[in-house]
Amino acid sequence: xxxxxxxxxxxxxxxxxxxxxxxxxxxxxxxxxxxxxxxxxxxxxxxxxxxxxxxxxxxxxxxxxxxxxxxxxxxxxxxxxxxxxxxxxxxxxxxxxxxxxxxxxxxxxxxxxxxxxxxxxxxxxxxxxxxxxxxxxxxxxxxxxxxxxxxxxxxxxxxxxxxxxxxxxxxxxxxxxxxxxxxxxxxxxxxxxxxxxxxxxxxxxxxxxxxxxxxxxxxxxxxxxxxxxxxxxxxxxxxxxxxxxxxxxxxxxxxxxxxxxxxxxxxxxxxxxxxxxxxxxxxxxxxxxxxxxxxxxxxxxxxxxxxxxxxxxxxxxxxxxxxxxxxxxxxxxxxxxxxxxxxxxxxxxxxxxxxxxxxxxxxxxxxxxxxxxxxxxxxxxxx
Numbered sequence: 001x002x003x004x005x006x007x008x009x010x011x012x013x014x015x016x017x018x019x020x021x022x023x024x025x026x027x028x029x030x031x032x033x034x035x036x037x038x039x040x041x042x043x044x045x046x047x048x049x050x051x052x053x054x055x056x057x058x059x060x061x062x063x064x065x066x067x068x069x070x071x072x073x074x075x076x077x078x079x080x081x082x083x084x085x086x087x088x089x090x091x092x093x094x095x096x097x098x099x100x101x102x103x104x105x106x107x108x109x110x111x112x113x114x115x116x117x118x119x120x121x122x123x124x125x126x127x128x129x130x131x132x133x134x135x136x137x138x139x140x141x142x143x144x145x146x147x148x149x150x151x152x153x154x155x156x157x158x159x160x161x162x163x164x165x166x167x168x169x170x171x172x173x174x175x176x177x178x179x180x181x182x183x184x185x186x187x188x189x190x191x192x193x194x195x196x197x198x199x200x201x202x203x204x205x206x207x208x209x210x211x212x213x214x215x216x217x218x219x220x221x222x223x224x225x226x227x228x229x230x231x232x233x234x235x236x237x238x239x240x241x242x243x244x245x246x247x248x249x250x251x252x253x254x255x256x257x258x259x260x261x262x263x264x265x266x267x268x269x270x271x272x273x274x275x276x277x278x279x280x281x282x283x284x285x286x287x288x289x290x291x292x293x294x295x296x297x298x299x300x301x302x303x304x305x306x307x308x309x310x311x312x313x314x315x316x317x318x319x320x321x322x323x324x325x326x327x328x329x330x331x332x333x334x335x336x337x338x339x340x341x342x343x344x345x346x347x348x349x350x351x352x353x354x355x356x357x358x359x360x361x362x363x364x365x366x367x368x369x370x371x372x373x374x375x376x377x378x379x380x381x382x383x
Contacts, residue, residue, distance in 0.1 A: 013353075016338075019338050022339075023345045023346060033346060034347045035349070035365060036163075036238065036366075037243060038367055040295060041241065042244075046282045053278070059270070060270055060272060060273035062268075065280075066087065067277075067280050068280050071284055072085075072249055073085045076216070082220070086254055088254055088258075089252060089254040091250050093248045097124055098269070099233060102131070104155055105131055107155065112134075113134040113155075114135045119140045120351075151187070151190065156193070158195065158217065160214065161214060163320060164361075166319055166320040168214055171222055174217055178217070178222055185229065193229050195217070196218070196230075198216055198232055199233065199234060200319055201214040218232045227254070231256060238321055239292065240282040242279075247282070303373060304317075310381070310383050325363075325364050326360050326361045326362070344380065346379060349364075
């Protein structure tokens with residue numbers, strides 16, 4: 001029996017169509033800041049690695065090449081403050097969204113199991129729980145729910161830096177959540193997996209995160225040297241402009257990764273060999289990451305100043321690819337803000353896409369070219 005479509009929410013982006021049409025009618029056309037789709041060139045070092053690996057007639061391995069897993073290990077040590085990962089505990093995925101959507105099912109969750117996720121969150125956490133037949137629960141008071149709940153939590157999603165609001169969890173807070181999950185697992189005799197979705201970790205904007213880096217769920221300050229029950233998910237889509245390559249990975253607890261690998265072998269969920277070679281090149285090269293971050297930084301500064309000058313407030317947004325925006329003064333429903341901005345030819349995403357707690361904000365993506373960003377700034381300044 002297939003999954004009933006009634007078990008899933010409607011696809012939210014379809015509801016933006018009339019606002020997009022209104023924005024397109026504005027003189028000079030639409031400035032689309034609604035979706036975080038990279039628009040800048042894929043780095044030459046990555047394209048060259050893909051082309052060099054194009055002659056790949058055989059099947060790639062689900063586990064990924066040794067070169068790729070070693071590149072991930074080296075990247076974690078160099079860029080994320082996580083030394084000494086086991087290459088066997090690294091697994092490439094076909095982008096990160098498929099893993100987010102399927103992880104509860106891959107872990108064997110089902111009816112009666114609860115999946116915690118942030119109250120303001122990427123909607124696929126909710127969808128993934130529903131696909132498995134589990135119960136999604138928006139929750140920012142994670143430690144309290146784990147301590148006081150009935151022992152039904154099996155998976156905790158953390159998202160730092162957060163999409164859409166750019167929040168960052170400190171190493172101390174991550175350690176507190178991990179400690180609570182481990183205490184709950186010991187008390188109830190059931191494993192609790194904690195997953196850090198860290199896809200925006202190399203895009204910090206505010207201190208202390210620029211200087212010290214965004215902490216990973218696998219950081220020794222968080223784990224105490226024990227990766228049991230912990231996973232980190234990362235994507236190369238944003239930091240390397242590889243959204244079209246579907247290049248991502250998960251790493252952490254060797255036992256959990258081994259279970260995911262076994263299931264994915266049966267399902268044939270494999271990252272193409274040439275893409276794996278391109279990932280090796282992307283992970284080894286820090287220069288293009290800093291170059292792209294500088295591009296986003298310029299766009300972010302221009303858009304933030306323009307929104308604030310036009311009477312909007314920017315909340316959070318300490319890291320990541322978005323500004324989390326609301327009108328100054330009296331609260332306004334996000335759809336009214338979407339309509340106001342569409343009247344200027346600027347399309348943004350309503351906070352309602354990200355949960356009831358987000359209904360007063362809109363998400364503004366930094367993923368438009370410089371000319372379009374300049375056009376948005378001009379419209380906001382002239383409003």
